Amino acid sequence: MKKFLSIALILVLILGCFAACGKKADTGDSTVKESAAPENTASGETIKIGIIGCHTGEYAQYGLGVKNGASLYIDQLNANGGINGKKVEIVAYDNKGDNQEAINAFNRAVDEGITALIGDVLTGNTIAVVGVAYPLNMPMITASATAEAVTYDKDTNTVYSNVFRTCFIDPFQGEKMAKYASEKLGAKTAAIIYETGNDYAVGVKDAFIATCKEVGINVVDEEGYASGDVDFKSQLTTIASKKPDVVFCPNYYEDDALIISQARQVGLKATFLGADGMSGVKDYASAEELEGTYYCSGYAPGSTDAIKNFEAAYTEKYGASTLNMFAATAYDAAMVLCNALQIAEDKGLKAGTDEYKQAVIDAIRNNSADLECITSKGYTFDEHNNPVKDAVIMKLEGGKEVYVETF
């Protein structure tokens, strides 16, 4: 009886806990507006753009990086007189990383009269927002959502023509590395070793092979391995027997390190190439094994003068804690968007109208190639609205991952 009583008591306590939790979640009302307009202008007219993202919660790092990076550019632009004398006004909302909140935030921003959007931040949130933004033909640029589905629906073969991004999607890195191998490393033959069950690795690998065909690299061998494998010597021995110039290794850094160390064990001396999943590999294999390995990435801190200036300005204003790759791509997103706004303004259109939005979309697509952005010398977009842009090439030298060039 005593036992029964104590169990019952515990159950009641546990239920109490849950109830309390539930309530708490509810009280976090709807979206809260965060930043107001810059103190307004002589003409009184502003161009409103939205910035929506997860500014609180687990992924706040990304959301705040995007918000601050984009705001930094817009503030600089406004300080220099804005667009034809009009200030750009930021309407920022936090979506707390939640899909429904993201849609609410977007709708509220639309009610306030935004004419374009920078965001969303997380892939899931962005797809949710695209669902409501596409029917409105609202120009939007995400700085961080990498999934293919953000700009293109495979099932219905629809390209969301209003949606752009300034971060590259994963497979694009395969294309970059194939071109780099051909143009800069003079590779004629390549082999590949990749994790078969990993969408990232498979996507990058497929793009690499497709580009190899275009640039005239002969792919002599393609070896797979299952997730969790640690022994790659057999595959690498096969690769070594075919003597490729480069070995493409689009996996995550722990596997890459094991692969490269074992490659040296079986006497495979080819240059290894990787994608951004390789970042961090220096801590997992010895310096001499890794020496001369290349990988590409979207961003390298302190790499170019433009990046250095950006980082200094960002740190001064917002501190370094949220300074990440997406802060830089958001700065670019703001630059691309404001350039398009400028073109729409020059046409004398009225902000918020359908013609204006279409003009902005067209300008993003057609007039971004010559911009001096910080992560890329300009942007062009492919048929699925994915950016064709520069990548940062990193090289392993003396146990360090050093910046080589922007390619």
Add this chain to the structure above:
Amino acid sequence: MSLLISQLINGLQSGSIYALIALGYSMVYGIIMLLNFAHGDIIMVGAYVAWLAIIHFALSPFVAIALAILTCTVLGVTIEKVAYAPLRSSPRRSLLITAIGISFLLENLAQIIFGAGSQRVPKLISGPSLNIANQHISFTAIVTIIVSVISMVILTFLVQNTKMGKAMRAVSEDMGTAQLMGINVNRTVSFTFALGSALAGIGSILYCCAYPQASPTMGSMLGLKAFVAAVLGGIGSLPGAMLGGFCIGLAEAIVSAVGLSVWKDGVVFAILIVVLIFKPTGILGKPVSEKV
């Protein structure tokens, strides 16, 4: 042809690590009829000890190797004393479940202490690689194969030609009678665990030379494959465990070499199923006739 030789050497290299670990399984099974599923995790502990010794205490690789093997040995004996000895007269099922429990305990402890990610174990041994007939054979592969063969020779000598070995064989044949004959069963069982764990320690060092990363779950798959090797060779039989280890290593290398690397694990476990169906006693195991 030379490619085939390289692949065979790859297979022998991983096979000798499997063989060393399979020996531990087989010895313990032979003596107390326990499938010691914590055996694979002892390897993981060995790898972390080597890593700690070199990275955090800046010891020389030689000391680190000795320390790792010693820790494995002590750990194996401790596990036997603390977890298995009190259960020696309970049903075998309790022992088996305890072994699985110990395995999880070690894995999760490692995860709490060292984190879930892997750590790089620096180079433990280095030396010149061989080039035979234009075929590259790494120093690690040579050392791995030689060290395991030497270990096996020493083990065979210990079991066949020493008093302790005789006691081990006696206890594995009939524990009760052995006790009546004046053999200290507790000491013999502890010795068996010490021997098996020391082999696991050597295995963990060789493993770290080939795959220089330590992670909390590294021992589980390695342990399972060594277990398959032990069953293939005939569990309880020492030459069987060695043979089984080499067979599994070679099978993996061949499967990968023909381009089916993704099916490597599948093939290993398919071997287990086939052995269990058609020859449950393994290649060298003696059939046990049930006493009525």
